[in-house]
Amino acid sequence: ATTGSVKLQARRAKNSEEHTRRLYDFSQKLASAQNADQMIDLAMQYLHDQLGCPVLYLEDENDIRENRERIVGEIGGFVSDAIEHSAISDCFREVCDTGVGTIHSPYARFHYIPVPGSSGMLGCIGLLWNKGIAEEEIQEHVRAILAQTGISLERQRLAEERNRAAMTADREKLRSNLLRSISHDLRTPLTGIIGASAAIEENGDSIGAKETRKLAADIHEDAEWLLRMVENLLSVTRVSQVAELKKSEEAAEEVIVEAVSRCKKRFPDAQIRVDLPEDDMLFVPMDATLIVQVLINLMENAVRYAQTPIDIGLRRDGAWAEFSVRDFGPGIADDKKENLFDSVQAQPDSRRGGLGIGLTLCRSIITAHGGEIWEVNHPDGGAQFLFTLPLEEEEK
Structure with missing residues (x-):
């Protein structure tokens, strides 16, 4: 036993x-x-x-x-x-x-x-x-x-x-930034529109045709700026209210062409040069409307603040598609780089005193696509914004 x-x-x-x-x-x-x-x-x-x-x-x-x-x-x-x-x-x-x-x-x-x-x-x-x-x-x-x-x-x-809580906190932070920027950025052009239209209405017979045309041009410019702001707001709402973007395979070249075409309509005199791969058609999972908005925001910033030719680039970087938008201006000051994408950044040469929500929106859109966006001062001069998008959809 x-x-x-x-x-x-x-x-x-x-x-x-x-x-x-x-x-x-x-x-x-x-x-x-x-x-x-x-x-x-x-x-x-x-x-x-x-x-x-x-x-x-x-x-x-x-x-x-x-x-x-x-x-x-x-x-x-x-x-x-x-x-x-x-x-x-x-x-x-x-x-x-x-x-x-x-x-x-x-x-x-x-x-x-x-x-x-x-x-x-x-x-x-x-x-x-x-x-x-x-x-x-x-x-x-x-x-x-x-x-x-x-x-x-x-x-x-x-x-x-925890990830969902962090995403919720990021959305709340974005909404807070939006409220702050809207209260400032919308007030200035609206005040200009009201003042110019009142001047035409009250003194149209006495200020002359040349001054009237100038006031009308200011109203038109302010109205276009407001339209761009509304488009950005709609894009932010689209990003923040959905848990997952509805992406489809899109030709990156066609998305760039669409963005350039829309930017040229707003800035007919802008010089935009596009460098696309000659032998590699890149199909990228994306929400094309939002990526077009990112490219337009970056190009419009270059047109308004650098006032130089713009180079648009696209290349394959391993499993990523890399987009770039470069101007030939003075570049971004070192003291503004750290928070460039986090909040509304004031520009001294801007007529309205701010970038609106453009860069904040760009980062939110690219992050929602699983990519990254950053800025560098080009060695040959000028600021260059780059962002990447994965070429294959991440497995769920």
Whole structure:
């Protein structure tokens, strides 16, 4: 009896050591998973490989009714009948093992085990034992695997919640910046329009045709500026109110041509030179309307503040498409670079005293596309704005 007991303890110790090693290996794989779906797939595949039985996963008890269950292995014509529904409901309601080998719905075919979380169940795993109910030692190992999976799932969900909170904070910050810029930037052109139109209305007969035309030109310019501001505001609303942009494959060259065409309509005298790849047509997943708005904002800033020719460039940089807009003016002062994209930046030579929300909007749009935008002073003179967009849609 003593010898048998020692052998049993030795066998259990060996199995425990093996289970600990496998649990460690499994934890390493979980740590490298990119999202919750990958974590669940890893757990199901591990259980299937180690136990040699089909594995079923349900995130909630309605999954089986709506055919959303996930299965690894052949289940031999499994039918979601009332007994299985009852076992699944008991598992979620009682938060305990149900199904075959338990006191809850013991006539079910599957053995359902909860995936635990700190604030409740994260789902349940169903095991279809092929050779009868497994030993308690193996069931404990299964529970350890599910506990480790639950910890990783909760960590992933907390990270996603933090990201959503950060995105919400960024949107609120953007809205605050918009309110500040709108209160200042819209007041100045509106005041100019009111003053010029009042002068024409009250003194139109006495100020002469030349002065009247000048006042009318000022009204026209102020109205166009207001129109651009409204377009920017609409773009900001479009970016901030959707969780995910609706992107489609667009020819980057055609997007640049559209932006240049629209900019030339507003600034007919602007000199814009475009350098496109000769033998490489770049198709980029994007919201074309928003990217056109980014290019227009960058070109209009160059026209208004540098008053020089503008070079537009496009090239492939590995898995990215890189766009550039360069002017030949004095460049950006070092003390303004740090917060260039964060808030409204005043320009001393600007008639209205500010850039509006152009650069802030540009950064928001490019970030929403998964790209980056930055500014450098070109070695040969002038400011150059560059931004990148991924050539392939990121896997969800």
